[in-house]
Amino acid sequence: MTAIELGNVRKTFRVKGGLLGADRHVVAVDDVSFAVPTGGVLGIVGESGCGKSTLARLILGLLQPDRGSIAVEGQRVAAMDRRARARLIQPVFQDPFASLNPMTRVRDIVAMPLKAQGNFGAADVRRRVDEMLARVGLSAEMGRRLPAELSGGQRQRVAIARALVLRPRIVVCDEPTSALDVSVQAQILNLLAELRRELGLTYLFISHNLAVVEHVASEVAVMYLGRFVERAPTERLFGEPEHPYTRALLASVLTPEPGLGVPDVGLGDTLPDPANIPAGCRFHPRCPIAEPRCAVESPPLKARPGGGVECLLV
Amino acid sequence: MTALLEIEQLQVSFGSTAAVRGASLSVARGETHCLVGESGCGKSVTALSVMNLLAPNARRSAKRLAFEGQDLLGLSDSGMANLRGNAMAMIFQEPMTSLNPAYTVGSQMTEVLRRHKRASQRAATDRAADLLARVGITAPGLRLGQFPHQLSGGLRQRVMIAMALMCEPRLLIADEPTTALDVTVQAQILRLLSRLQRDLGLGMLLITHDLGIVARVAHRVSVMYAGEVVESAPTAELFANPRHPYTQGLLRCVPVPGRIKRDEPLGSIPGTVPRIAPGFAGCAFRERCAFADESCSSAIPRHRPSAAHDFLCRLPA
Numbered sequence: 001m002t003a004i005e006l007g008n009v010r011k012t013f014r015v016k017g018g019l020l021g022a023d024r025h026v027v028a029v030d031d032v033s034f035a036v037p038t039g040g041v042l043g044i045v046g047e048s049g050c051g052k053s054t055l056a057r058l059i060l061g062l063l064q065p066d067r068g069s070i071a072v073e074g075q076r077v078a079a080m081d082r083r084a085r086a087r088l089i090q091p092v093f094q095d096p097f098a099s100l101n102p103m104t105r106v107r108d109i110v111a112m113p114l115k116a117q118g119n120f121g122a123a124d125v126r127r128r129v130d131e132m133l134a135r136v137g138l139s140a141e142m143g144r145r146l147p148a149e150l151s152g153g154q155r156q157r158v159a160i161a162r163a164l165v166l167r168p169r170i171v172v173c174d175e176p177t178s179a180l181d182v183s184v185q186a187q188i189l190n191l192l193a194e195l196r197r198e199l200g201l202t203y204l205f206i207s208h209n210l211a212v213v214e215h216v217a218s219e220v221a222v223m224y225l226g227r228f229v230e231r232a233p234t235e236r237l238f239g240e241p242e243h244p245y246t247r248a249l250l251a252s253v254l255t256p257e258p259g260l261g262v263p264d265v266g267l268g269d270t271l272p273d274p275a276n277i278p279a280g281c282r283f284h285p286r287c288p289i290a291e292p293r294c295a296v297e298s299p300p301l302k303a304r305p306g307g308g309v310e311c312l313l314v
Numbered sequence: 315m316t317a318l319l320e321i322e323q324l325q326v327s328f329g330s331t332a333a334v335r336g337a338s339l340s341v342a343r344g345e346t347h348c349l350v351g352e353s354g355c356g357k358s359v360t361a362l363s364v365m366n367l368l369a370p371n372a373r374r375s376a377k378r379l380a381f382e383g384q385d386l387l388g389l390s391d392s393g394m395a396n397l398r399g400n401a402m403a404m405i406f407q408e409p410m411t412s413l414n415p416a417y418t419v420g421s422q423m424t425e426v427l428r429r430h431k432r433a434s435q436r437a438a439t440d441r442a443a444d445l446l447a448r449v450g451i452t453a454p455g456l457r458l459g460q461f462p463h464q465l466s467g468g469l470r471q472r473v474m475i476a477m478a479l480m481c482e483p484r485l486l487i488a489d490e491p492t493t494a495l496d497v498t499v500q501a502q503i504l505r506l507l508s509r510l511q512r513d514l515g516l517g518m519l520l521i522t523h524d525l526g527i528v529a530r531v532a533h534r535v536s537v538m539y540a541g542e543v544v545e546s547a548p549t550a551e552l553f554a555n556p557r558h559p560y561t562q563g564l565l566r567c568v569p570v571p572g573r574i575k576r577d578e579p580l581g582s583i584p585g586t587v588p589r590i591a592p593g594f595a596g597c598a599f600r601e602r603c604a605f606a607d608e609s610c611s612s613a614i615p616r617h618r619p620s621a622a623h624d625f626l627c628r629l630p631a
């Protein structure tokens with residue numbers, strides 16, 4: 001069974017050019033196709049601003065694609081009503097402060113998805129909220145606080161409780177643990193893994209923390225300027241990375257070894273402009289192994305066991 | 315040499331919740347001091363105390379709180395406003411809380427420089443564009459004209475970093491400055507900060523959960539637990555010879571790529587932080603600690619295994 005399926009999805013944003021310039025189009029997601037099987041965990045890693053959150057919002061139905069098809073559990077996202085969608089798929093977002101209503105107490109935030117469904121009794125709501133708060137390690141006393149009265153990590157647990165309280169089938173996690181210390185992070189990831197096994201959940205898991213992705217994902221996609229440039233089963237991606245950008249990412253990971261300093265992996269200091277995507281291979285201006293033809297030829301998708309890679313030279 | 319920033323015996327409470335309980339630490343010119351610890355242990359509150367940006371319901375007191383030898387506790391609001399964003403700047407944990415959604419990136423960035431340095435709009439815009447480029451933002455002109463919600467998380471974070479550097483601060487307090495960034499951009503920003511540190515003698519208080527960053531950039535590390543600094547040491551010493559049981563547990567939890575066992579749960583420290591009610595005595599870690607005994611419920615000594623290393627625990631030095 002396929003939990004999430006995308007076919008040739010593209011999303012651009014129009015950005016005002018200011019006084020002089022003309023409007024420009026930022027290409028956030030560029031012709032992306034993939035499928036995640038039920039119970040799978042697709043990890044997505046990649047450059048800041050490469051389109052990961054946009055992809056998440058498209059799958060959640062919060063944004064409409066310019067073209068392409070998006071389906072969850074076999075149903076077109078665009079055709080679903082909001083309540084049905086909420087029972088099926090839930091987000092855990094990157095910035096817990098921005099996504100929690102500052103005037104609403106923690107308990108009520110967690111209760112909101114249940115109440116929006118309209119068919120849970122008050123006692124049932126209370127029981128489910130208590131259970132969920134305990135599950136993510138928040139005390140009853142914290143349930144009575146406002147978001148501003150919590151630490152960053154505590155707020156992230158609220159966001160996770162809110163996402164899981166309806167027992168959805170699919171959870172889209174956008175940096176769910178980046179605000180947490182390593183011990184609490186481990187508790188949350190273990191919780192997510194446990195719930196996945198118990199309830200057969202499917203996760204889309206976006207993170208900048210490669211060790212975390214290596215632990216939770218069954219397969220990993222590496223995104224660069226709106227495209228999946230490499231996709232592989234987790235062990236293969238970490239064991240035999242092929243795309244030069246994937247290699248650069250892995251080489252940039254800071255292991256906890258004092259004295260080694262911060263590596264310079266040779267990508268240069270200027271990041272790409274998503275409103276002006278380079279011709280040929282979109283990575284070529286920064287690629288440490290680029291050859292002249294990389295500036296002209298678009299790399300085709302080369303199939304690999306359980307995935308593929310878009311590079312002319314591998 | 316006097317330290318750039320001195321915090322001695324800081325106490326912060328919100329109603330009956332004690333968020334910081336007697337924390338002390340200092341930052342020297344050109345030094346990176348990393349502050350790590352459990353979510354909710356009081357790192358951000360410590361940072362906000364220095365900037366005098368705590369929520370109105372907070373009560374702050376300290377034996378000493380000084381910047382370049384100047385007392386901050388008695389400083390007037392306008393005196394503080396002159397320092398903030400100027401000689402000492404802060405990068406906040408959640409960029410959306412400190413970027414104003416109603417103004418463009420450009421107007422927010424130039425405003426700081428115009429206010430503190432009376433720079434012309436033209437000069438301020440040039441500097442803003444230059445700094446955006448230095449934190450790796452291409453097409454800075456495009457970004458200056460955008461509103462915060464039009465930027466990805468990582469772009470917002472870099473805008474915050476550039477904004478904090480507008481007035482060439484001497485102290486930078488950075489609260490999780492790179493968590494929203496991918497590891498290649500993170501490396502780039504960390505290299506930029508260490509370059510500024512070398513060139514300008516910038517002192518940095520860096521709050522992070524990423525022990526990889528700590529290992530690679532910190533000169534000194536302080537570990538907080540439940541509002542107290544439970545251990546402080548030079549970086550290599552802390553990683554090689556952690557003495558507090560919480561520090562030891564924390565270091566054991568760090569997932570390292572390539573050494574991950576996929577089917578096993580990740581290591582964590584069992585239990586949660588207790589609620590610290592008024593009159594709480596003893597070690598706040600004792601309910602989770604494998605070494606705890608009855609003496610852990612009374613006053614805990616601070617040991618000094620070496621001149622630069624101290625920890626708060628009943629276990630002998």
Ligand SMILES: Nc1ncnc2c1ncn2[C@@H]1O[C@H](COP(=O)(O)OP(=O)(O)OP(=O)(O)O)[C@@H](O)[C@H]1O
Nearest residue numbers: 013028048049050051052053054464465466467468
């Ligand atoms: N509402 C919007 N209006 C204009 N541009 C947008 C909008 N939302 C996103 N973008 C642009 O689309 C691109 C992709 O953004 P997105 O948030 O998906 O990146 P991301 O991969 O999640 O990055 P990060 O890792 O930094 O969170 C960026 O260039 C961003 O500025």
Ligand SMILES: Nc1ncnc2c1ncn2[C@@H]1O[C@H](COP(=O)(O)OP(=O)(O)OP(=O)(O)O)[C@@H](O)[C@H]1O
Nearest residue numbers: 150151152153328333353354355356357358359369
């Ligand atoms: N305005 C407030 N009112 C009440 N309690 C607060 C307030 N701000 C913070 N706290 C509490 O103070 C404690 C310390 O919070 P702080 O934000 O400093 O944690 P932190 O160490 O930065 O955590 P994290 O790593 O999760 O960001 C937390 O228990 C938090 O709930």
Ligand code: SF4
Nearest residue numbers: 597600603610627628
């Ligand atoms: S004081 Fe006691 S409880 Fe606290 S860390 Fe030391 S041994 Fe453990």
Ligand SMILES: [Mg+2]
Nearest residue numbers: 052053466467
């Ligand atoms: Mg994002």
Ligand SMILES: [Mg+2]
Nearest residue numbers: 152357358407
């Ligand atoms: Mg914090």
